[in-house]
Amino acid sequence: MMDSLGSFAVLLAVTACAYAFIAGIVAHRTGHPVLRETARRAGVTIFPTLSVAIACLWGLFLANEFSIAYVANHSNRDLPLLYKLTALWAGQEGSLLFWSWILSGYMFVVLVRHREEGELRPLAGAILAGVQLFFLILNAFVVSPFRPLAEVAADGTMRPFAPPDGRGLNPLLQYPEMALHPPTLYLGYVGFSVPFAFALAALITRSPGERWIHVTRRWTMIAWGFLSLGILMGAHWAYAVLGWGGYWAWDPVENASFMPWLTGTAFLHSVMMQERRGMLKVWNVWLVFITFLLCVFGTFLTRSGVVSSVHAFAQSPIGHWFAGFLLVVFAVCLFFFTRRRDYLRSEHRLEAVLSREASFLFNNLVLLAACFAVLWGTLFPVISEAITGNKVSVGPPFFNRVNIPIFLFLLLLTGVGPLLAWRRTSWESLKRNFTAPTLIGVATGVLLFAFGVREPYALIAFMLAAFVTVTIVSEFWRGARVIRSQTGRTWGQALAQLVLRNTRRYGGYIVHFGIVVVFVGIAGAAFNKEREMEMPMGATLELGRYAVTVKDRAQGETPNYIYDRLTLEVRRGDKVLTMLMPERRLYKASEQPLTKVMIHSGWREDLYIYFAGVTETGVPIIHAYLNPLVRWLWIGGGIVILGTLIALYPGRQPMKVAVSERAATREREVAYAKGD
């Protein structure tokens, strides 16, 4: 019953979506108002319709309906409730339906909220419907999650089949963070469809004014925030679950999520040049297009199996669908770009190399170079095999060696860019703004060197972190000082008023600070230590400041898995810090093993314990890692998200500031023209 209802809901959504797409395009060409409104309404109905399909799939999981192939393959009777819900996106079919549902949610918001966009919104809605239609066709006809299981009967006919229990959920996905990581990542990926739709619609309609760029920027920021959160959660999941002591392995699927993040970041910077100076229009439109194309390309990588990846659970033969879609979207973008190129002519030209505009150009270059390096490294094995016939691997050593210098340069620009003035920066202002940060950065380096830090990249990262932090703090300090002198408020109140006055600018600074903290966390990896040891009862492993002693070992089972658990006492000096209980599990339904990592996290370092195995004589083997500064990575990520939320919050004068910037520019132009 529920599977039929779910299938019907998906088919209904396909019909509504096809209408929204076709009627939207026809309405755009004919200007027919009724057709336009019906297209909008059809688009709005997709979200509730797909919500029914999602509810049905969840219902099938909760009812242990193993006659449905997707449920049988990703759940079992004893699976905890939370994981029965998260199993929805554990496999190909469900995750694609989930993708469609999120896209329909975005579409719903766009069609309901952006009524005032004139010609732009209806066409953007039609483009979104076109994207949605592609995914719905896959949901309905290619990889339906409602497909029943069938077996061959004795007479050779197919008949429905329901196994007594399911195969269970992949143990790696049985982790609370998995309830949030895929949804946030998808919200990011799918979210980039909205700015894409608006940018393409603006290009097609030659949308006058800059309203479309504000809408596109805002939606990009939302998608970027979700993608950042999704990547961060994925890194944390890898760290806490996979048990190899790291959080980023440059896996093709990780790279697939990182590439649109880089181009999205580039757009969020370069769009300011368009808003304030009417520059880089071609560049910005292509950044939006490329970001969306990279999202589709990432999905193609995830699901095609063209490159080997740890995310094997998502591989299937639907890759060519995505390759086709990618080509069609690219062709459409290229077509309208060539036809409407005159619309994207810049209003102003750059006036000086020492200016905010130039720093944005360099920022974009660095971000795109990083994106290209990641893309190149991800695809090189395929390219190399196609050309030379030899298989090569491109793993973490390549990506680290190529990307670390690029990212350190980006960190430098994070500090330099915001302190440069629009149009032109004088040497005096340069000296005034950069003397203190540079001195503090250098002093940090000297101090760390004196304390024995010799890793060159880590040393440079810490120096730059200090430099950028001082530039950011000085921006807040100067602004708050003026408000204090004008209003007599406390520092806290002055800072709050400063941020609220221009949430976008100061939210951006907070994001920059978060990135600095993330860099500090990553730089800590240069000092990682590890040790593996056979540990019978009472044995002690020493690593850094810690001593880990085996106190107990217990074996047992829960309804979901069989476990072998160690109880470890962690001491620092004479003080007992904590008891850790790493486990080795064997999940009953899937018969898959999993090792539960235990982490004692601190501000200075993480003690990371992994129950690696047992010897032939049954003695446990413990692998311990000492990972300095990892906590700062998560804190930095949190600050990035906080900054994004602040930047999204409507400031008291968000538009006026932009207007005033233009007015200031115009005022300077007047002065220039009059020779003042």
Added chain:
Amino acid sequence: MTTGNACEPLDRRGRWIVLLALGILLAAPYMMRAQSSSAEASEATLEERVKRIGKKLLCLCGCNQILVECNHRNCPFSGPAIATLRQAVQRYESDDLAIQAMIQQYGTAVLAAPPAQGFNLAAWITPFAAAAGGLVAIAFVLRRWSRRSAAAPTTGAPIPDDPAWRERVRQEIERELGGLP
């Protein structure tokens, strides 16, 4: 005729033998410890080398992890490959030779990064070449834009040369920026 006895002082050669024996006796514990340390050191060096070289190699089970960091239980690749690497490290003093032995066994795909030779050199050069190309392009664009701006300092809509308009703009800026630097 004289016969030697036990109390007779040792001759020159005998004294040397006794001294040598005493020396050996005294040094024995140190030698044994040193020998043991040397064995441990050799063992430690072996494991360190295995770890060091293993970090340049990749597990080919599909997990894309560094060979010595692959922690998949019963991984069909990493366990046997690490054993092969240990043998290679024992056999060859040079890390390069040990890596060559691994390549012979598993192919170039076992290297975690492509070797910087032949076509694979492109893997290393291309990202930096692209960045350098971008830099040149930016320099070109900056130069062109700077020249154009110098030739035509004002663009866009015509600027009204009106003192009232200028004053209004100044007031707007003052009001909106609130005197911020």
